[in-house]
Amino acid sequence: MSALNRLRHMDFWTAITVLILAVLGLLLILPILRVLTLGFVDADTGGFTFGNFVEVFTRNYYLNGFKNSLYVALLGTLGACLIGIPLAFFTARFVVFGKTWISTLAILVLVAPPFIGAYAWIMMLGSNGFITNFFALFGINTPTIYGAHGIVLVFTLKFFPFIYLMTQTSLNGMNKSFEDAAENLGCTPWQRFTKITLPLVFPAVSTGAIICFVLAIADFGTPAILGRGFRTLSTIAFSAYRSELGGLPTMAVTVSIVMMAMSMLALFAQRRILAKRRYASALTSPPRKQRITGWRNAAMHIYCHGIVLIAMLPTLVVVHTSFLKTNGPVFIGGYGLESYERILRTAPEAITNSFVFALSAVVLITIFSALISYVIVRRDTAASGAIDFLMMVPYLVPGVVMAIGFVTTFRGGPMDVIGTAGLLILLYFIRRLPYGVRSTTSSLRQIKPSMEEAAVNLGAAPARAFLVITVPLILPGLIVGALMSFITAINELSSTLILYDGGTITMPVQIYLAVLDGEFGLAGALSTVLLLCTGACVYAVFRFAENRDSAFL
Template identity: 55%
Template sequence: MTVPRVARLDLWRGVLLLAFAVVGLLLVYPLYNIFAASFLDNETGALTLANYRRVLGHPYYQTAIVNSLVIGLGGMVAAVALGVPLAYCVARHKVRGRAVITTLAILSLVSPPFIGAYAWITMLGSNGWLRGFLSDLGLELPSIYGPLGILLVFGLKFYPFVFLLTVGALNLVNASLEEAAENLGATGWRKLRMVTLPLVLPAVSAGALLAFVLSLADFGTPSILGRGYRVLSTTAYNLYTSEIGGNPGLASTASIVLIAISLVAVAAQKRLVARREYASALTRRPAVRSLEGVRSWVVHGLCYLIVGVSSLPSVVVVYNSFRNTSGPVFKPGLGLDSYRKVISDVPDAIVNSFAFSSAAVVLVVGLGTLIGYVLARRPGIAAGALDALLMIPYVVPGVVLGLGFVVSFNGPPIELVGTGAIIVLVIFIRRLPYSVRSSVSILRQIRASLEEAAINLGASPSRAFVKVTLPLMLPGVLAGAMMAFVTAINELSSSIILYVGGTVTMPVRIYLAVLDGEFGTAAALSTVLLVTTGVAVAIVLRVSESREGSFV
């Protein structure tokens, strides 16, 4: 290749430098500040281990740590228990309405979790209709508030990760292996346990890890459903916002503990799958069984029960948004009361949400695509280091990064607290790694030789990228942009700390409305979010080739 070396260095080295600057400023610096604050005495500013002694030693915080582990592991187990059987049913049987099942699973994945929390309160709260219905059938359920309610929401929210990843893996299992097992006498459950499940373990555990880390990090659900049940994310938030004795040192320490638990989980999963990378030659796709009789009923029943129940919150939220209200109390009959209220409430929250999310998506996709290109096509030590740094947002809860931003940008040299920009930037940096990863995987499917041909024909590297590679990437990039938009517009845990009145967003407004008991307002705004999310997902499904792959 006769490429003008200087030009190439300029463009891609520039991207690398920019990426390091952005990651340094928006990720490393805020987290460093949190880390440093956890070792400082609030009053004297002296170095101390007192914060750690207190968080790790006092029963009050120990309870929060244990509770966090309970809902993290519990959310993970629930997600696996729902996701793996569903995946097995869908991947190995001729199930009617497979696209419907997948779409419903995806929709419950992308809808904000606290909408689930809110909807389950109206269903299974003390005077919820579902509780009443089940009670008439003689089934008395425990309170929706507390750990069980949280696990219900997490299980139904995060199982699609496990489901989508496991379906993908099940489809890639070499049928010969399972047939060999059968020939050796292992059938049914034994074959499943000894051969199939170990083969898909890397995928299942990756989904489980996601469910664990996200359950651990989630703020809205335990905050709404927890009541007395405190976890680390809500404890850190309370410690920071407490009116008197707001305690940045302890809040930072709780945050660091939260990150440490996530890191341990990541390491554990890595270790679990370390010796289990099964290369699949994919000589033959596994058999898909036809279903008949009872078996068909059971499989279809299971599939539709899972996706049906997980879609229930969305249906309930939309229905609630049309119920008549008198102040905070729901009244018989349907109408547009709640929508009128939302619109007269100056649609600030709606406008802000769209403005912030769009701005964040432009940044995410712009830089994400360029970084993805560097990582995929120009590997090196610097690119590797950047890749590693970009893992950080996966294990840093939104509440923690929000705290880091407040601490870092509340005064000179960079004063952003109270602006919309700070909300855009926190969403940007949280979503950047997802965009980078998706660009990398898109690029792996586009041959580098195409671009090299363009360069050999006289195009400059940047021109070759823009004219040849970028158009090929576009469908994937658009799908990635829509996914970034969906996660951006549903973001709560960092913006709850960073918003001010003028920069309130829909999720924050919904959260506040739920806390205030304004359930009608919450339902109407949630419906706006759900519809927006649904449209974005429809676009992804339309433009993206590996449908399910875009969502995990």
């Protein structure tokens, strides 16, 4: 039978599987392979070489970037653990008033773009920051936010919610009889925590730590805004790409490969550590929250609420700044709406583009999330397993890497048929697709396939059974995944900076450029618009998640 005949006789879900693999091959595998291939190409001769990697690991410029990336990523992750683990322990084991408020603020911190936090800290602790100026009135010179310590601070306060949320979930599901047994044997509270509790929740802590580490390695906006000469691999890759415009971006690609390797090695190390030990236990004794009194209770509440308020401080500063009266880039005292008037006058295209690109990507994500989730959950084949594995790849590949892969694959060659706007939409789609797939997959796993099978047995075509029966049942998961995808897509900076042109500038890029130009009022107004969109989506996610949970009770 010819290939054409086989295609005609292919059943619906086999054809969908082939379509999914083709899309992932074109938009995910091909750009990454292109990046990996260019790392071994000599920019002058076009021949095969290891010289690019030799240069990266022997030249101080690149070695310092490697060390700096590792330094801020490790310290940022450590800081997130030192803040997030106690916060999770207190809220899971003791009665903490306002626990819902704490979780909500933590999630808002999580979804706000990190480069906005970096910009806000400049407003507070920069050379002319209001905290810096306040202490200067008393003759006290405070260290500025610029440099490695500032980047670590932003990473710590930005990423600790990953540790907090995952560790709290694990603590809530832990068998408390182990802790009770340790207490009966005379262990102190600190010994119980370090020898019993912490090892049992290590999988959750390590998973959150890996996410923090990977995001810190990939982050471009924070070191670009706060670095002031402190270069990381992400800023070096971006600079190398800009300097190699017109030729093969071999050094940018080589640096990007090193970033990918660091993330993958961290994930591999975590998997190896978890594989050596068992962490499972039966939940025969659910944890019960204790009520404490006195100074310990006061200290616990001050810590829990203080951490999330400090983490939210940059967001509050950004919103406050947006309402300060300005004359161009200069603040002239008092409050006004000049900054918002300016964005409507000078940056309407950035606002429009951000919404158009993000919403277009979300439409694609929603369609493919439904199809991919069905293939993963309902089709037990090698192809579905491969698709499930490929859904992990966008988490590990930094935005700079994917953007360079898109440029080298779809520009200047036989596939150069898509404009910049189309490339940005496709890039947002493939990078944020896992958010939609994971959410929809979770919904689909809770639904028995009997209703779909009944519809097919009654004569409905598989496509019709899917649209009429399955899609309405997984709609809450689709909506939550779409909202999470929109949040991350509209805040995308690093990949957009590489691809955008004059007609496709977005809000994150406009904010980044405004901060570099000292236009803090304009940056504050745009950031506030972006934060309002993000906050509205977070609220919607909570509402849909609550509705979905109640539907299955």
